[in-house]
Amino acid sequence: MSLRFGYGTNGFANHRLADALDVIAELGYTGVALTLDHAHVDPYAIDVKDQVARTARLLAERELAVVVETGARYLLDPRRKHAPTFLHEDAPRRVDFLKRAVDIAAELNAEAVSFWAGVRPAHVSADVAWQLLAEGCAEVVAYAAERGVAPGFEPEPGMLVETLADWQRLRDLVGEQLKLTLDIGHCCANEPVGVEECVRIAGPHLVNVQIDDMRRGVHEHLEFGTGEIDFPPVLRALADTGYTGLVAVELPRHSHAAPEVAARSLTFLRAAQWLGDALDKIARDPAAIATLLPAARRGVGRAAAEDARVRLLHAAAPGADAAAELYRYGDNDEKRAVLLACPAPDLVRDALRSNDTRLVAAALGPGARDLPAAEWRQGVLKSVFMGLPLSGVDGLAERADTELGRMLAALRHEREAAGRTMPADAVELLERLH
Template identity: 55%
Template sequence: MTAHEPSALPLRFGYGTNGLTDLRLDDALGLLADLGYDGVGLTLDHMHLDPLAPDLAARTRHVARRLDELGLGVTVETGARYVLDPRRKHGPSLLDPDPDDRARRVGLLVRAVRVAADLGAHAVHCFSGTVPDATDEDTAWKRLTDAFEPVLDAASEAGVPLAVEPEPGHLLATLADFHHLRHALGDPEPLGLTLDIGHCQCLEPLAPADCVREAAPWLRHVQIEDMRRGVHEHLPFGDGEIDFPPVLAALAATGYQGLTVVELPRHSHAGPRFAAHSLPYLRRAARLAAERTPGTPPVPAPGDPSATPEGSSTP
C-alpha cells in the first residue's frame, strides 16, 4: 500500500467511482486506498451500491465496513446516467412534467440521503436537470423548489447536508442560480453547494479561485478536474486551462473540511491509470500553493514527481 504523504494544505482528496465503472466497488475502494486517496465520491449506480436492488441496508453496511477498514471518507453522489430510466440519460429529473416521474427522482434522492447517513458521508450531491421542452423557466423553478422540500426534510432529519451542483446546460447552471434556489426555499440550513471546479472554468464569469471564495459559506462538496473555457468536457489534469495552485489555496483558506473529488466520468476505460495520475498532480499543485502562501511550512516532495501542474501529463 502506498503510504499517505504529508499534506501541503489541509485538503482531503478523493476519486469518483463514476470514473471507475469497470471495477467492482470493493476493488475500486481498495485501489483508491492503495493509491493514498483520503476518500471516495460514491455514485449510487447499478454496478456500485445499486440503490434500487434488494437488501440495500445490508449492502450499505458492507460498504460502510469496507470504508472503515480502508480509512476512506465518503460523499454520496447521485449522477448515475441511467439508474432510473434505461432510455433517458439522467431521467427522470426533478423538472419532468409528469409528477410521478418527479417523485421517482425525489425518492432516489431521499434514499441516497439515508444511505449517506448509514455510511457516515459528509454530504449528498444532486442537481436540477435540464428544462424539458415546452416548459417555461418559472414553471421549472416551481417544480424544482417543490421537489426539494421532501429531500431537504430527509436531509435535516438525517443530519446530512444536501449539496446541489450547478451543471452546465441545466436549469441550475451557475452560482447565481444556486442562490436563486436558496432564496426561493428560504435559505434552509441543510441546503449546501457542490462546486465543480471545471464548471467554474467552463462558464462562470469569475475565475475558479474566485468562485471558491464566493461559494465558501455554502460549500459542502467539491468536484475537481481540468476544463477549457466554454467547453463542458471533463479533462485529466494538465489537458485543460485551469491553474490549480490558486484554486487549492483558495479552497484551503475557506476551511472546507469535506472531500475534493476527482470527477472523470468518461475515463473509466482507463480508470486505474487516471486515478494513479490525478493524486500526485493534486499534491504537487497543493505544494506549489503552500509555497506561495506566507506562513505555510514546506512539505517534502513525494517519491514520484512524474505528474506536475504545469503542462499536460496525461497517462
Template identity: 60%
Template sequence: MNTPRYGYGTNGLTDLRLDDALVLLADLGYDGVGLTLDHMHLDPLAPDLPTRTRALARRLDRLGLGVTVETGARYVLDPRRKHGPSLLDADPDARAARVRLLIRAVEVAADLGAHAVHCFSGITPEATTPDTAWKRLAEALAPVLAAARAHGIPLAVEPEPGHLLATLSDFHHLRSLLGDPEHLGLTLDIGHCQCLEPEPPAACVRAAAPWLRHVQIEDMRRGVHEHLPFGEGEIDFPPVLRALADTGYQGLTVVELPRHSHAGPELAERSLRFLRAAQAAGGAT
C-alpha cells in the same frame, strides 16, 4: 488552514468491482471516495439495500476512506433516457421517482456516515417556462431537504452547465426560493467554474465557501463542458487548492472523470500525484 482531502469518483471506475475500486483508492493514498449510486456498484434499486449499505460502511471504515454520496448516474432510473426522470419533468409521477431516489440517497449517506449527498436540477424540458421550472425544482426538493434535516446530512446541489441550475447565481436563487434552509448546501465543480462562471475557479471557491459541502475537480476549458484529466485543460490549480485550504473547507475534493473509466486505475494514480504537486506549489499544506 485545512489540508485538502482527496477522493476519486466511482463513476470514473465503473470497469472495476466496487471493492476493487475502494482497495485501489486506499492503496494509492486517497482520503475518500465519491460514491455514485448505480447498478454496477451500490445499486439503490436492488433488494436489501440496508444490509449492503451496512457492509459497505464497515469496509470503508476498515480502509480508512471517507465518502460523499453522488446521484449523477446516467441511467439508474430510466434505461432509455440519460439522467431521466429529473426534478423538472412535466409528469409529477416522474418527478416523484427522482425525489424517492434522492431521499434513498440521503438514507444511504446516513448509514455510511457520508459528508453530504450531491444532486443537480436537470435540464429544463421543452415548452416549460423558467418560472414553472424553478417552482417544480423548489417543490421537489422540499421533501428531500426534510429527509436531509432528519438525518443530519447536507444536500449539496451542483450547478451543471446546460441545466436550469447552472451557475453559482442560480444556486443563490434556489436558496432564496426555499428560504435558505440549513441543510441546503453546494457542490462546486471546479471544471464547471472554468467552463462558464465569470470569475476564475479560485475566486469561485472563496465566494462559495459559506455553502460549500462537496467539491468535484478535474481540468476543463473555457466554454467547453468536457471533463479532462489534469494538465489537458486551462485551469491553474495551485490557487484553487490554496483557496479550499484557506476557506476551511473540510469535505472531500473528488476527482470527477466519468468518461475515463477505461483508464481509471492509471488516472487515479496520476490525478493524486498531480493534486499533491499542485497543493505543494500553492502552499496548501
C-alpha cells in the same frame, strides 16, 4: 492546511466496488465520492440494505470517508439519460430516489449527498421549472435534515441551475439548509468570474467539492494538466476558505484506465497543493525563495520540479544580487531555473563556461539576448559541439550571420577530418548561411 483528496467511483465503472475502493485507498486517497448505480450500490436492489452494510464495512476497513453522488445516467429510466428530474411530470420518482440516497448516506455516515436540477424540458416554462425545482428540493432538504445528512446542490452546465448565481436563487427559495456542491471544472467552463473567485464565493456554503480540469465553454471533464485551470492558486484559495470536506476527482469517462488516471491525479493534486502553498509563502515573504527553491523537487516531484522552480522565481522576482546568490549556492537544477527565470549576462557567461549541457541549453535561451555577438556565437558553437538541438537557441534566425557560418564551417572541417559528422540541424544552418 492539507486538503483531503478523494476519487469518484463513477471513474471506476469497470471495477467491482470492493476492488475500486482497494485501489483508491492503496493510492493514498482519503475518501470516495460514491455514485449510486446498478453496479455500485443500487438503491432499488432487493438486497440494498446488505449492499449498504457491506459498503460501510469496506469503507471503515480502508479508512475512507465518503460522500454520496446521485448522477447515474440510466438508473431511473433505461431509455432517458438522467430522467426523470425535478422538472419532469414524474418528478416524484426523482424525489424518491434522492430520499433513498439520503437514507444510504445516513447509514454510511456520509459527509454529504449531492444532487442537481436537470435540464428544463422544452415544453416547461422557466417559471414553472423553477417552481417545480424549489418544491422538490425543499422536500429533499427537509428529509435530509431529519436524517442528519448535509444536502449539497450542484450547479451543472446546461441545466436549469448552472451557475453559483442560479444556486443562490434556488437557496433563496428553499432556505439556508440547502448547501453547495462545487465542481472546480464547472467554474472554468461557464462561470462569469475566475475559478479562484468562484471558490472564494462558494467557500462558506460548501459541503462537497468535485475537481477536474476543463476548458472555457466546454463541459468535458479532463485529466489535470490537459485543460485551462491553474490549480495551485485554486487549491490555496480552497484551503483558505476553511473547507475541510472531501475534494473528490470526477473523471467519469476515464474508467478504461482508472488505476493509472487515479494515480496521476493524486500526484498532480499533491504537487499543485505544495506549489500553491509555496506561492502563498512567497507572496507574504519573497525571501522564502531561498528555502523553497531547493525544496521544489521534494514538493512536486522530479517531472514537475523545473516548472515549479521557474514559477517560484517569477513570483519572488529576486533582484540581481539575490538571483546571483541563488545561482551561486544552488545545485545545477536550481542554477538552470535561475537562468530560465531571471537570467543576467554574468550568470549566462558562467553557464556557458560549464560542461553541463542543461546549463548551456538554458543559457542560450532568452537570457542570451543581451550577450555581445561574439560571445553569443561562441555559445552557439559550443551547443553544436555538445550536440544540443539548435531549436533551443533563442533568436537564432535573427542573429545568425556570416561570421557564425564561417565558424560552423571550420568546425565541420575539423569534424570531417576526425571522421565525425555535424548534427543535421547545424548542417542545415550552415547551408543557409553560405
